[in-house]
Amino acid sequence: MRFDILEHTLDNGLRVVLQPDTSAPLVAVHVMYHVGSKNERAGRTGFAHLFEHLLFQGSEHVPREHHFKLVQDAGGTLNGTTWFDRTNYFETLPANELDLGLWLESDRMGFFKPGITQEKLDNQREVVKNERRQAYENRPYGLAFETLLARAYDEGHPYRHPTIGYMPDIDAARLEDVHEFFDLHYGPNNATLVLVGDFDPAAALERVEAWFGEIPARPVAPRPDVPVPARGGERRALLRDRVQMPRVYLMYHSPCYADPDFEAVVILNYLLADGNSSRFEKTLVYEKQMAADATSFTWPTESAGMCFAVATARPGVAAADLETEVRDVIDDLLRDGVEEEEIEGARNRARRGLLNGRAGFGDRADAIAHAAVLRGDAAYINDAFTRYGAVARADVERVAREVLDPSGLTVLHVVPEEETS
């Protein structure tokens, strides 16, 4: 399996990646800006995400409420997301509407400021506050990651606060902040445009040049330094929540997305907790029946990677006892190593996961954009398949020792409101 990748950079610095595929009469248009919550300043957490909302509120030539409307009217889907390191905006459209996607994306990149008003900011601020209430505060375990990050990272670390932001900071955002953020981070030379789908590459590139070429490059703000925290010993946190079962979170400092060991850590995640024969499922859920569920995953961050193990207790099981069991499983793995059959299965599951995540044009454009922006290498979309297939037993055992090291561990217990940990 290989996807044809064509790369080009416009004179204004906009990086363009084309992946032609005629298997469906569709085109995915994806713009990723190299800015995220890590770029926020103190007192303005959540701003990158609030800003993302504002970019759907129209621009100089696109009236309010028309961005969604025009894409849906064309039969497309659209959305945007914000994360630590990047913010993306994307739509998948019928292939004959490529110009519509390019017009909308270039208008908000080049002509955003005339469209933004205090009224739009106030409205979307309320929407975002309600997003925080709905998706975090009013969800079981919804504040767990925010609590964990605040404990794992020291004051001032760019990954310390959640992308959604803290409520008082969302309230504090001003129109001047919006203008400043746009100037600092939303120039074409801080963006990557990915097209996947049914188009002629030369013709598509001509259209990209026509729509985006006139947008001037701007100085790009320096990127914040994101240090890997020192492994200064275990850290612990406790969160009381309106839940019935305790949940235990283990967070380890880990290779980041571009690290040569990234794939080996992901394979480790798969063999720890994906599938009923995985270590956590087999021991914690099946044999000991102490956990209702158990997962393990690594966030593909640009810097300072994060590897998690998360388990929810069965009734009557205390968080402390569950933590002991989780750590016993990890210690067993570190002591005795892993079996060839486990690695083979984990590789196969990882490769199927990659395939599933690249079947749709929108998902594939997202994967390409992440590879281009956070690894500087769009061709990783192809290499990943080979690299996951090449992870060997010795690699997994080595990264397990390096990553699952208690001196770099942060533990969070989420417990029912009336219980102690």
Added chain:
Amino acid sequence: MTPDRALRPAPAAPRPLALPHFERHALPNGLRIEHAERPGLPEVSLHLVLECGAGAEPPRLGGLGELTARLLTAGTPGRDAIQMARWLDRLGVGYRATAGYAVGAVSMHFLSELFEEALEFLAATILDSEFPEHEVERIRRERIDEIERQADDPATVAGLATIAELYGDGLYGRAAAGTEATVSAIGTETVREFHAERYRPGGALLIACGDLDRERLLAAAEARFGAWSGETAPVSPPETPEARANGLILIDRPGSAQSEIRVATVGVPHNTEDHHAIIVANAILGGLFNSRINLNLREDKGWTYGARSSFRFRRGAGPFIARTAVETGRTGPAFEEILREIEGMRTAPVTDDEMKLARNALTLSLPLQFETAVQICGKVSRQRVFGLPDDYWETYRSRIEAVTPEEVREVCRTYLDPDRLTLLAVGDAATAAPTLDGLGPVDVRPAS
């Protein structure tokens, strides 16, 4: 050439969408097979659909279908649950078995080179499962834990309370996966009997889509499922209950950050005469981002992250539900706005602009709805399960385009009767209750 930014760029000539064509086959034992070959990515999506959903259970054993589906990997004569898990996990096959109200389905996704072994695994779970006593006991306890934990999530609480209010003791009044009381009552023999009765080739349907040719599919299907025998009758839809009179229920969840809100009534089955008008009407009311409900509550008022509505089409009359989550102090006003929008759909014709948006959004999105093998399997599965016409998708565009504003108003008048809407909120009653004045008597209930 600098393009004109002032106007939406004109689309190029549309490219034709080739809807997937499914070839139909059958084994001598009655197993129907539908197949669409899709070269390209080296993947296969597979669904085995069986008449084994909640409608086939005795109501006092609700969740039997789901429990049985979950137990399919719990052991065969040659392999125990762990060995089954190791087999599946070594292959790396994506596998999920679950039961809905009418049917149950095993869905699989894998690299096409693994097709034969994936089908061998599937056949082992369907034909040879033994349902060991200790495994039934274990999965039953897991299910009960899951059901108990649903009470943690206010959105889930709101959803379950809403359907209970609409359908009472009827099939659609409870989660297809059962309740704590009904799942607790299920024994090992019951599971074995249910499996013996319901997991039969006559009445079952195997759907395959992907990088797989006909010869490979039929050869493996014959080899693995040829010896399977028996027949199962289709699961009948439940009777449609009388929509109840207006009710306003507030489930108290002290300290909630928001109120989860539902406005609901008994809707319609999938197969109805006015199906396409209902789809258009819902798109305008609450189906699209630019629907009336979402533009009002989110983009105008800022009270919510989102608001939407849907008709749940099933073999029987599933519910219509409008849903949102709003800051607690807006609970009553949010109900009023949703009711106002529903009333607006009933009293005045929708605008030409709204009709055009709904039509285009529904029909021009067909290529997106049929993009991947996994999506396509799901589409054809629903089409067969709900007994839709063979040309449902071929005629979809023309039938949607034929819907008139008068028909939209008519279906809203027929199905969204303001005297038969159930209003339900889960939230902090002390703050929410005072906002409900003018909406009628409030039935305040404690959270369970």
